[in-house]
Amino acid sequence: MSKDGRIRVDLDSKICRTLTRLIPTPREPEFPPPSYPGTEICDLHLNIVIQVVGSRGDVQPFIALGNELQKHGHRVRLATHNTFEAFVLKSGLEFYPIGGDPSELMAYMVKNPGLIPQMKSLRDGEIQRKRAMVAEMLTGCWESCISDDPVSGAPFVADAIIANPPSFAHIHCAQALSIPVHMMFTMPWSSTRSFPHPLANLKYSNTEPKTANFVSYGIVEWMTWQGLGDVINDWRATLDLEPVPATEGPSLCNTLKVPFTYCWSPSLMPKPIEWPAHIDVCGFFFRSLPDYTPAPDLHAFLQNGSPPVYIGFGSIVIEDSASMTALILQAVKTLGIRAIISRGWSHLGEESSNDQVFYLDDCPHEWLFQHVSAVVHHGGAGTTACGLRFGKATTVVPFFGDQLFWGNLIASRGLGPKPIPHKSLNPQNLADAIRFCLTPSAQAAARDVANQMRDEAGVSTAVASFHRNLPLDRMRCDLLTSEPAVWKLKKSSKPFYLSRLAAEVLVEHHRLKASDLEPHASHEIYIQNRRWDxxxxxxxxxxxxxxxxMKATGDAFLLPYQEFRRHPHTPGEITGPSNERSPSVSSTGASSMVTTNSERQSRLKTTGVAMAASAKSLxxxxxxxxxxxxxxxxxxxxxxxxxxxxxxxxxxxxxxxxxxxxxxxxxxxxxxxxxxxxxxxxxxxxxxxxxxxxxxxxxxxxxxxxxxxxxxxxxxxxxxxxxxxxxxxxxxxxxxxxSGTRKRILEARKREGKYLEEHTEKGRVGRQVALRKFEAQQLRATTIQG
Known part of the structure; x- marks a missing residue:
């Protein structure tokens, strides 16, 4: 593990040579790069849940995506950490809390920037806490698919899932519901020969470079699954899903050909030639410019001098924020420039601002970056995109994850200096980096990229990519054609699909019986345990x-022991000289007799439970x-x-x-x-x-x-x-x-159908259309039979 958190992958080592045999060897593509998707019309109105794990910068692009999906008539729920509730609701999207503390996650990632944790984190028990947090978020993601809206109480069952890979629940929730899933992310997650995995630091001599790049993705996926595979499989058991085999878990997205949309600018990094049509690069996701009025002190600072340099690390949690503040101030003093220092989650800065430095609590980057001369930040994809959007030269100070990747990409295009890992940051190299960003060449390069990005429509193109990959032929109700099908008739000469609302109307008006219907799977997912030889x-x-x-045999002894540990001798017992337990002496004989009987029953119950657990394990x-x-x-x-x-x-x-x-x-x-x-x-x-x-x-x-x-x-x-x-x-x-999960899904779909029929305008209109079309269909069938 290197200091920047990336995995040192030595492809010449014995273990890597062994592991690469398990990863399919890439072939040179024999076709030109697929064109980026254009406008895709979808007249289905779906319930879409967007599952996002990460910082505010990870959540914000998906707010823009959700708002764009709403324009197409979809009902959109954004499921993420509880702390972002106000941020999401203010945007007009539905919100569902999945748990997890992003600030704690950020602090952990700063201390453990890669996949392998430090020994101190192991000793402090942080790994178990993070695994427990992942388990909590997995459960929260599942509940976000089938639970009523926390604010309005309106029933909700997802028809499709959009997720970023770190949410981990995506494919498994889609499998339980038999619905489509679409991955969207800000960093490369699909194997390519063009560049290595952002979390891999490759070392090799005998391996061809393009092959090394390709293999790095498989190795990172394998290591990730080793840390979380058991947590995911334990959670899958609660959904009545079979465990994912250890050999299949790391490559599920690739094996199942899950659609991927990457939200970075193709003008900055084009789509690799070997990526198939279900993988798209659509451009950065930008929300509409906010209607923002700055506080008087911020407005005055911007007006009373030259454009400042922005310096901030957003959601990163730094252990020693005072030292970082002093370092930044020394670099600013050395250059003699004006600066805006964002306090962020690390609470950088001093108590009060001055004519040279302004300490900022909160302000939309989309507004602020129009008024600065350059930006210095941690290299998060969202902040990077925002800086480039407004043509600002950028210095990246990476802490973990894909931040070094974006820093290197910016440097390769002349948009800023080489990234400075935060542990290597000092006043001198920070001052040199800012000085580079203020040069005419860096400023011109940033403006050129901004001009190219201006012609891209990342969010609308991503929505088109999502629509294009939906199995629309299996998702449409035959009566209400704008509604997704979730039921089908059992006895029908050809498939006849019904939406929640249509099924509820037909059953409520005695055109069908509930027993005539069975669940319809719009997109079935099967995970097979493939064998190589x-x-x-x-x-x-x-x-x-x-x-x-061995595990079951061990449980035959362990579970009874745990049961007896949970129920030791009761308070009413005392231990005699011979270490044999005897009833305590009570003030009355009757009381003593009752206590003794109670104790005896308790011991018998505990023994019975222990023996049953042992027998079950055997x-x-x-x-x-x-x-x-x-x-x-x-x-x-x-x-x-x-x-x-x-x-x-x-x-x-x-x-x-x-x-x-x-x-x-x-x-x-x-x-x-x-x-x-x-x-x-x-x-x-x-x-x-x-x-x-x-x-x-x-x-x-x-x-x-x-x-x-x-x-x-x-x-x-x-x-x-x-x-x-x-x-x-x-x-x-x-x-x-x-069948417990399956029954819960069916009940939730029935509940939503009833709610739509009774409480919405869609239900009033749909009732008439569904009855008319069904009766017409029945009449045609009768005429044909006659």
């Missing part, structure tokens, strides 16, 4: 089964052993054998997802047919293909491939006849026995 697949399954058995151990031997390991072997062609560059046949016993049986049938035919025909087709490409050498390679395929495909086909249906049956059993 039969050896690692079977081995990992064996290790997983062994771990589960039962789990037996269950894990049977499941591992009869289902998990055969499934892993079959999947590993089926995946072998991928090892030498061939495609593996996709037979769909296994959701239940029926799809498991269908998967087994397809795999058997394809495995048997492909296994035997490969002995002839592979040498032929090889000969066409490489002549005699290709024939020999083809013979080797064909022989290998015959063994692997035929074996996978045979094993799969048992493994895949059994896996599907386990899925069906899990779904049947874990």
């Amino acid at each position: 039969p050896v690692t697949g079977t081995t990992s399954s064996l290790i997983g089964t062994g771990t589960d058995i 039962g789990k151990a037996v269950g894990h052993s049977y499941k591992g031997m009869l289902i998990d390991m055969p499934l892993a072997a079959s999947e590993g054998l089926r995946a072998v062609p991928r090892l030498y560059g061939d495609e593996v046949q996709d037979h769909g997802d296994i959701r239940d016993w029926k799809s498991g049986a269908m998967f087994a049938g397809k795999n058997f047919a394809h495995g048997m035919t492909g296994g035997f025909t490969g002995l002839f087709t592979q040498p032929y293909k090889g000969g066409q490409k490489e002549g005699a050498k290709g024939v020999m390679k083809g013979l080797a491939k064909g022989t290998l395929e015959m063994g692997t495909k035929v074996s996978s086909a045979a094993l799969g006849l048992v493994a895949y249906p059994a896996h599907g049956m386990m899925k069906s059993m899990y779904t049947a026995t874990h």
Whole structure:
């Protein structure tokens, strides 16, 4: 771990060489960069929840996004930390608190700027507190998807989720609800050959640079998942979702092809050529310029002298703010300039301002940056974007995260000096950096970038990207076409989708029964445990089964011990000389008898609970052993054998997802047919293909491939006849026995439909339209049958 918090990734080391084998090798793209999305029309009115974890600078761009989504008729809820409630509500968006303290998070990140914490934080118990905070925010994010509005009490169930990656709950909430999810972020999070992950500091000699860049993303994702995977899986269990396999967690977004929109200017950093169409770079998210009137003292300071330099670190929490203040003041004095010092969350500055320095408590950057000569800040994406928007040369003093990335990008374009990590900051290099920002060349470069950015419409382009990636053909109600479908008719010759409001109207007016409807999944998400080969697949399954058995066996002894610790001897007992407990002497015999009986019952109850916990754990151990031997390991072997062609560059046949016993049986049938035919025909087709490409050498390679395929495909086909249906049956059993979350979602959707029908203008109009269209549809169906 380097001092700036980035991970030193030595790709020549043994562990990195091993890990890179688990990350798909990138190929050079053979197509031009996809065009950025233009206007995309979407006439569906959705409930959208935007989940954001971070500082005010992380939240503010999504306020601009939410306001733009509202213009398209969407109902938008911004779910973030409680401290931003007034900020969000003032913007006209709905707010839902997810918990977590951003100031505490910022203070922690300043002390532990990377993914690996310092020993002091471990000793102080900060890691456990942060993990508990993450668990709290995960729960808050889920509640933001299905809970009533805290202010109005209006029911809300999300139809789509927009989130930044650090919120972590996004994909899992979308899976529980079977709705689309769209990621939006201010820093690169998708693997590319163009530049390394912002949190990675690469070191290599034998690896090709572009490949090193690509691999850095996978390594950072793996390390992130190692720290939070167990917290996320424990939380998933509360949503009745199965745990995410350790090998799948780090790459979920990539595997599931989750749409990504990056909110930085393509004129500053263009979209990498290998990013597919579902990944967009749309421009910075700017909200409308605020109608702001400065306080008299700020107005007077700006009017009575040359434009000052802005210096501030926003939401960063610095341990020694007095020393930082003294450092800044010395640099300002050395240059003889005027400055505005933002107090921020670190409370920088002295008690009172003077003619040279003004201490600022709060002011919108969009207004203030129009009146300064240059800016010095921590390099947060939002503050960086705002400075560039108004053509201000910039000095970045990074503390953690992507801040060094933005500082280096600014320096590479001549918009400011090289970034100065906060631990290296001193009065001299700060003065030199500000001096550079005030040069004509830096000022001109900043104005040029601002002119290019002026032609971009980041927020509206991002909304178009969001609309373009929605599965609109599966989301529309057949009666109220502007409403999203959440129900469908069970018995219908073709799919017939209904919105919350339409379903409520038809049931309320006795056109349908509630039993005629079933939930409609507009975007189903399935997380499969993919295998790379039969050896690692079977081995990992064996290790997983062994771990589960050992944990369950350990719980058979641990849980009773914990139960007895929670219920020690009751206050009415005393311990005699022989260490045997006896009833205490009471003032009356009756009282003593009652106390003794109560104590006896308490001990019996505690013993019973402890024995039940032990028996349950032993039962789990037996269950894990049977499941591992009869289902998990055969499934892993079959999947590993089926995946072998991928090892030498061939495609593996996709037979769909296994959701239940029926799809498991269908998967087994397809795999058997394809495995048997492909296994035997490969002995002839592979040498032929090889000969066409490489002549005699290709024939020999083809013979080797064909022989290998015959063994692997035929074996996978045979094993799969048992493994895949059994896996599907386990899925069906899990779904049947874990229905609490599903029932809660259905109740919330019914409640919102009833609310819309009874309390809104949309319900009054929709009632008439839904009844008229449904009766017309029924009449057409009757006429056709006649």
